[in-house]
Amino acid sequence: MSVIEVRELTKVFKIPKKEIGLTGAIKALFMPKYEQKTAVDRVNFQIDEGEVVGYIGVNGAGKSTTIKMLTGILVPTSGHARVLGRDPHKERVANAREIGVVFGQRTQLWWDLAFIESLNLVARIYQVPETRYKKLLDQFAEMLELKELFHVPIRNMSLGQKMRAELAATLIHEPRVVYLDEPTIGLDLIVKERIREFIKEQNQTKSTTVVLTTHDLGDIEELCKRVIIIDAGRLIYDGPIETIKQQFGKYREITFETIHSSERVTLPSGAETTHVEPRRLTVRFDRTLTTASQVAAALMNQIEVKDFSLSEPDLASIIKQIYNGALNREAA
Amino acid sequence: MIQSLRRNVSIYSAIASTAAKARLAYNMWVWADFFATIISMFIFVYFWRAVYAGETTLSGLTLAQTINYILLARLLAPLVETRTIYFFGYMIRQGQIAVELTRPLDMQLRVVVETFAELATFLVQRLPLFLLAWLIFGLQLPSNPAVWIAFFISLILGQAVLFLFDWMFACLAFYVTETWGLSVVRIGVGSFFSGALVPLVMMPGWLQNIAAAMPFAQAMSVPVSFLSGITSLADAPRLWTIQIIWLAALLILSRVIFSITVRKVTVQGG
Ligand SMILES: Nc1ncnc2c1ncn2[C@@H]1O[C@H](COP(=O)(O)OP(=O)(O)O)[C@@H](O)[C@H]1O
Ligand SMILES: [Mg+2]
Numbered sequence: 117m118s119v120i121e122v123r124e125l126t127k128v129f130k131i132p133k134k135e136i137g138l139t140g141a142i143k144a145l146f147m148p149k150y151e152q153k154t155a156v157d158r159v160n161f162q163i164d165e166g167e168v169v170g171y172i173g174v175n176g177a178g179k180s181t182t183i184k185m186l187t188g189i190l191v192p193t194s195g196h197a198r199v200l201g202r203d204p205h206k207e208r209v210a211n212a213r214e215i216g217v218v219f220g221q222r223t224q225l226w227w228d229l230a231f232i233e234s235l236n237l238v239a240r241i242y243q244v245p246e247t248r249y250k251k252l253l254d255q256f257a258e259m260l261e262l263k264e265l266f267h268v269p270i271r272n273m274s275l276g277q278k279m280r281a282e283l284a285a286t287l288i289h290e291p292r293v294v295y296l297d298e299p300t301i302g303l304d305l306i307v308k309e310r311i312r313e314f315i316k317e318q319n320q321t322k323s324t325t326v327v328l329t330t331h332d333l334g335d336i337e338e339l340c341k342r343v344i345i346i347d348a349g350r351l352i353y354d355g356p357i358e359t360i361k362q363q364f365g366k367y368r369e370i371t372f373e374t375i376h377s378s379e380r381v382t383l384p385s386g387a388e389t390t391h392v393e394p395r396r397l398t399v400r401f402d403r404t405l406t407t408a409s410q411v412a413a414a415l416m417n418q419i420e421v422k423d424f425s426l427s428e429p430d431l432a433s434i435i436k437q438i439y440n441g442a443l444n445r446e447a448a
Numbered sequence: 449m450i451q452s453l454r455r456n457v458s459i460y461s462a463i464a465s466t467a468a469k470a471r472l473a474y475n476m477w478v479w480a481d482f483f484a485t486i487i488s489m490f491i492f493v494y495f496w497r498a499v500y501a502g503e504t505t506l507s508g509l510t511l512a513q514t515i516n517y518i519l520l521a522r523l524l525a526p527l528v529e530t531r532t533i534y535f536f537g538y539m540i541r542q543g544q545i546a547v548e549l550t551r552p553l554d555m556q557l558r559v560v561v562e563t564f565a566e567l568a569t570f571l572v573q574r575l576p577l578f579l580l581a582w583l584i585f586g587l588q589l590p591s592n593p594a595v596w597i598a599f600f601i602s603l604i605l606g607q608a609v610l611f612l613f614d615w616m617f618a619c620l621a622f623y624v625t626e627t628w629g630l631s632v633v634r635i636g637v638g639s640f641f642s643g644a645l646v647p648l649v650m651m652p653g654w655l656q657n658i659a660a661a662m663p664f665a666q667a668m669s670v671p672v673s674f675l676s677g678i679t680s681l682a683d684a685p686r687l688w689t690i691q692i693i694w695l696a697a698l699l700i701l702s703r704v705i706f707s708i709t710v711r712k713v714t715v716q717g718g
Contacts, residue, residue, distance in 0.1 A: 129717050181717075189549040191714050205714065212552040222547050228470050240462040241553065243455060 119293055119325045120163040120186065124195035127156040127181050127349075155181040157349035158195065165292075166323035168315070170340035170357070172330060174432055178349040179329040180219075183295045186327070187217050199293060213242065216291035218282055220298035225270045231281050232266040235288065242289030249288070256284045259314050276307035283311060287318055294318075297329045312338045333430070337361070347435050364434050366404060369427050370411060372397045375420040382418065387411050463558055464565035471569040478573055485522060485577055486584070492518045493585055507650045509678065512588075514647060517676040519587045521644045521668065523577055527567060527607060528642040528668050529635050535559065536618040537627030545713055556706060560611055567607060588677075595674055598684045603671040605691035610638075610667035612698035619709040637662075643669030647678070663698065666691050 133149040134140075156178040163169055173179050184190040185197050188204030188211050197204055204211045217224075225234040239249045257263050260280040270278060279299060286294065296315070300308045316339060318324050328339060336343055336357060343360065345353040353360070369390065377394040386405025391398035401411050408426060415421060493515055500511045509517075539545040548555060581587040590596065617634060621627045639645055642664035648656055659665050670687055673679035679687070 127717075184546060184717075187550050189546050189714055190717060208549070209552045209554075212550055215550075217547075217550045219547060222542065222544055224547050224551070226466070226470065228473060229466065233466060233469065237462055237466045241459055241551065243458070 117165050118162045119165045119200060121198040122159055122161050125156055125159045125192055125197055126194045127185060128193040129153040129155055154349050159351045161344055161354055163325060165325055168319050168326040168340050170328050170336035170343040172336060172343055173346040174331060177346045180297055183297050183329060214292050216286040216294040218286050218296045218299050220301050223270055223282055225281060225285055227271050228269055230267045230269055235285055238285045239288050244289050252288055260284055276303050279303060283314060290322060293325045295327050300332055300335055315339060352438055366402055367400055368403060369398055369400045371425050372415060372421050373423040375422055378419050381415060384410050384414050460561045464561050467562040467565040468569040471566045482577055489519055489522050489585060492522060513678060516588050517647050517672060517678055519581050519585055520672045520676050523581060524672060525644045528638045528644055528664060530614040531563060532614040533618045533627055533631045533634060536621040540621055563611055594681055598681055599671050599674040602674060602687060605695060606667035606670055609663045609691060609694045609698060612702045613663040615702045616705045619705050622709050622712060638664045642667060663694055666694055
């Protein structure tokens with residue numbers, strides 16, 4: 117069953133244009149000029165019950181704007197969104213009862229209250245039955261290691277603690293649809309890992325539908341079978357993560373720090389330099405044609421290498437390659 | 449219908465008790481507040497004694513009546529300050545409004561419940577100050593329970609009027625970025641025209657007219673005048689009617705203005 121349905125969804129922001137000088141300010145007061153900013157541009161997708169979908173794109177791509185339209189707090193300029201059969205804006209409160217939202221850097225918890233008090237209140241607001249609440253509280257406390265946080269107010273929590281608390285509060289009413297807008301931003305690996313486990317567990321035991329916004333490919337790889345990529349408001353890919361992995365798993369990059377500058381190096385076939393600076397050289401290679409050690413060995417034969425590091429491709433380079441035709445756009 | 453009422457009572461009573469608890473968490477400020485209030489009572493009492501300087505009555509009030517009124521006004525003065533503007537400012541900085549709008553709640557009802565729970569807690573916390581005012585300055589409180597009832601009814605109505613006014617005023621926070629300035633203006637004008645500094649009957653006629661056209665007196669001067677004995681019980685029905693008219697008008701207006709403001713957020717994105 118399709119839980120989220122988005123058709124030709126578009127959001128155009130009107131931004132007042134500032135003009136320079138006093139006459140400009142007066143003109144702007146009486147005849148305000150606006151700049152149009154299309155944040156989400158005719159996006160279509162459909163998400164089924166129990167799916168975990170990675171909604172990814174670089175900063176400013178339009179991820180949060182889409183999530184806000186799906187939660188009903190922004191009205192689409194055109195096109196439409198349906199969540200659990202409802203128009204999320206027209207039926208904002210009814211929609212709110214059945215969804216959960218985490219907005220990365222914000223909190224739904226009361227800043228000055230001990231976390232457990234906040235959580236009790238959230239449970240009451242969503243009318244979670246008493247016995248169910250007790251049971252979930254125990255489960256969540258264990259999975260997210262919340263026990264020692266119960267009496268800490270949110271304002272005294274670290275970023276990682278805050279996010280664990282936030283997730284518990286978001287899922288305590290067992291929402292059918294959960295939107296997580298950059299839930300792991302700024303967190304260390306151990307906390308990220310714990311949060312991913314928790315989300316995975318909730319999805320598997322309750323078939324909660326999860327839309328996860330991020331620019332961290334690690335989150336996506338661990339949680340999602342399907343990704344939707346948007347760039348500058350347009351949907352540029354919607355399909356299995358496997359396809360992306362196969363395609364981009366092909367390439368790796370090695371960055372070399374060298375003692376002397378040298379621009380001219382010969383590399384094994386399948387490898388090419390992508391970035392040259394004095395004393396720093398980045399080489400990308402195709403793993404089906406050559407290996408990291410062959411590339412490194414070849415380079416070390418030619419120049420003195422001080423240090424080198426291997427990196428996975430990042431989201432920006434994947435998007436660049438999608439534009440260069442590396443993947444069929446909107447492949448099914 | 450009954451079910452949704454039960455649900456609402458359960459939700460909003462939990463919100464009220466949480467707000468009260470949060471208020472109590474700021475216990476360390478209570479003593480500082482007591483101290484500052486006693487100092488301000490000293491200043492006001494000496495000021496009014498000097499103003500009377502041998503006169504028996506001013507604008508029909510005896511010195512004893514004026515001092516009694518002013519002591520009560522000092523004790524209740526924080527009731528005409530406002531948390532709503534602060535709350536709206538907080539929602540707009542960092543876009544917290546997005547989070548607030550994803551809660552399955554009526555935001556105005558939620559905030560009014562929180563505000564009243566805090567005010568009630570605050571009054572209870574201040575009870576020892578009433579005792580001190582009696583010991584130090586000879587504060588007189590009425591013994592007739594009917595006067596107390598008149599006071600509480602007009603206090604609740606008046607505070608509701610003020611809340612709704614502040615709700616509309618706070619919507620300005622969505623259009624200007626300077627919410628600190630808004631609260632300074634609001635608290636200054638509000639204190640003066642509510643009668644928290646000077647009994648309104650002592651003001652020149654034109655100032656009294658301005659005060660009557662503003663909602664602030666409803667929340668301070670009207671209830672305090674009952675308690676201090678300036679207003680007689682016979683006036684109660686008339687004063688309550690005025691308060692209820694204020695309340696009805698502001699209820700409609702504040703909801704309309706708020707929904708326009710929310711439209712701005714949801715359509716333009718803040
Ligand atoms: N309220 C707003 N008013 C004007 N422009 C906005 C507003 N919110 C977002 N934008 C613009 O829309 C684009 C998409 O923003 P957003 O959805 O927040 O991106 P993301 O979450 O992918 O980083 C950005 O260019 C951003 O500047
Ligand atoms: Mg974002």
